[in-house]
């Protein structure tokens with residue numbers, strides 16, 4: 001039966017472990033100039049309703065480097081924009097391509113595509129989740145910290161799609177995760193319950209960023225207004241005061257703290273220029289790892 005990757009709750013711990021190992025292996029092989037033609041003759045479709053630099057290009061290059069082909073479809077250029085039902089589009093695309101990566105606003109749309117497709121569907125970000133991002137971020141943490149066990153991860157900022165996926169990962173892997181969000185911007189209760197996180201003591205929710213980053217090994221942040229929320233930014237700037245990841249806040253973390261950001265970053269808002277441009281910063285390695293992780297995801301879904 002075909003598998004989808006719509007949220008990290010679709011994966012078991014063994015699946016995470018396999019993807020980490022395989023992505024690191026594929027990265028090493030690529031570094032040695034070895035091209036693994038694992039997906040020759042296979043096609044990945046990408047339907048993106050929102051902007052993307054990293055996720056789109058990482059998926060496209062991953063597919064090309066594995067010997068396959070990507071086809072990018074802006075929603076505006078397809079009959080989706082003229083209200084062809086998702087279930088019809090999904091059934092037709094299943095006759096042409098081998099896998100579909102989707103970036104949409106409403107998560108329910110990705111679920112609808114997955115239900116009607118006979119090919120694997122990958123969530124490349126929705127308003128609710130960004131699973132592929134967290135998989136490659138955990139790969140970066142493993143590279144820098146030697147693993148994820150006994151690693152304190154602090155999320156500082158908005159309780160958004162990326163944060164929801166962190167909660168999902170923490171509930172499957174037992175991560176030591178503390179999320180500091182302003183009161184009206186915390187993780188939605190429905191996401192917490194769905195992640196099983198209401199009963200897990202390895203996940204801490206607070207509105208105090210100083211508490212969250214105390215002795216943290218990893219500090220992670222993301223924009224204060226996600227795609228689709230741009231009009232709210234002005235109001236949000238006040239709500240998020242004190243939540244900027246800057247040198248003062250990081251002084252509470254461990255001295256070898258790894259600072260991560262999924263990017264794109266808004267300098268002077270959720271992260272300071274100084275932290276973003278710090279020598280040895282890992283943001284660019286983090287972005288690169290998306291390509292390697294996407295290869296492992298594509299291989300596991302298309303060839304399973």
Ligand code: CP
Nearest residue numbers: 052053054055262263
């Ligand atoms: N991190 C991430 O998903 O970036 P893009 O929006 O550029 O794809």
Ligand code: NVA
Nearest residue numbers: 160222226227262263
């Ligand atoms: N939370 C951000 C992530 C971008 C990669 C957004 O949805 O815009």
